[in-house]
Amino acid sequence: MEHKKIIPSEKNTRILPESMNLITTSGNLIITHSSSLKEQTLDAIIDYVFLRYEKIRFFFETPPVKIHIYIFPHQSLFHLFYLGREGEDWLVGATGNGLVQIIDPNAVTNNGQTFETMQKVVVHEIVHYFTFLRGYTKKRYMSEGIAAYLSEQHDERYIGVIKKKLPYIDGIAEQLFKGNTDEGKFAELGGYALAYTIIDYMLQCYGEEALKKYFISEYSHPFGLLKIDFDVFINDWKQYLRQIYS
Numbered sequence: 001m002e003h004k005k006i007i008p009s010e011k012n013t014r015i016l017p018e019s020m021n022l023i024t025t026s027g028n029l030i031i032t033h034s035s036s037l038k039e040q041t042l043d044a045i046i047d048y049v050f051l052r053y054e055k056i057r058f059f060f061e062t063p064p065v066k067i068h069i070y071i072f073p074h075q076s077l078f079h080l081f082y083l084g085r086e087g088e089d090w091l092v093g094a095t096g097n098g099l100v101q102i103i104d105p106n107a108v109t110n111n112g113q114t115f116e117t118m119q120k121v122v123v124h125e126i127v128h129y130f131t132f133l134r135g136y137t138k139k140r141y142m143s144e145g146i147a148a149y150l151s152e153q154h155d156e157r158y159i160g161v162i163k164k165k166l167p168y169i170d171g172i173a174e175q176l177f178k179g180n181t182d183e184g185k186f187a188e189l190g191g192y193a194l195a196y197t198i199i200d201y202m203l204q205c206y207g208e209e210a211l212k213k214y215f216i217s218e219y220s221h222p223f224g225l226l227k228i229d230f231d232v233f234i235n236d237w238k239q240y241l242r243q244i245y246s
């Protein structure tokens with residue numbers, strides 16, 4: 001899921017579609033949407049986020065914060081607002097400009113997404129929001145991994161991706177850990193599904209406190225801070241993947 005910080009001058013070029021003229025607030029959520037959004041969809045999103053909000057907040061050790069969510073009625077309106085142009089079908093949610101932005105789950109045209117996966121996308125983007133609140137840049141495999149982990153995105157689709165990538169894992173690991181992959185490349189490598197397993201494996205090896213320590217630190221790379229040998233970790237993680245997914 002793409003996310004970026006939008007610089008202030010860029011902010012002014014973002015025009016909210018006129019149809020998005022309703023605001024619903026619930027607890028710490030402020031949701032801007034259009035009248036075409038079904039009430040039951042809104043309720044389902046709010047309930048899903050509520051159940052996970054505190055866990056995420058504790059993970060990043062922040063006070064309760066208000067989160068502004070824009071739910072766009074159509075993909076094209078979202079892409080126009082976020083990118084200023086039409087985008088790829090895989091772009092269904094984003095965090096940037098202090099906003100979590102998603103497409104109405106009922107209007108998503110990407111056939112890999114369902115109502116349930118779109119609820120997870122909202123939580124995924126909220127995790128990015130908290131990462132941004134901390135203000136430090138994290139390695140992509142770590143920021144996407146924690147977003148996938150805390151939003152519970154590890155499903156059949158993720159498992160399928162991991163199995164498909166496993167035979168090429170040496171080359172992929174080289175690019176994931178040492179390369180500088182942009183979002184498209186990262187997705188192509190199976191980065192989201194694999195990043196989940198990096199976090200899962202780190203939690204098993206070092207525990208939640210170590211991961212929290214990293215995510216609230218200014219380190220972009222987890223290895224120095226947690227005193228983990230980089231190459232040993234990568235080898236152990238690959239071994240772990242082979243055990244679980246082959």
Ligand SMILES: [Zn+2]
Pocket residue numbers: 001002003124128144147
């Ligand atoms: Zn993401």
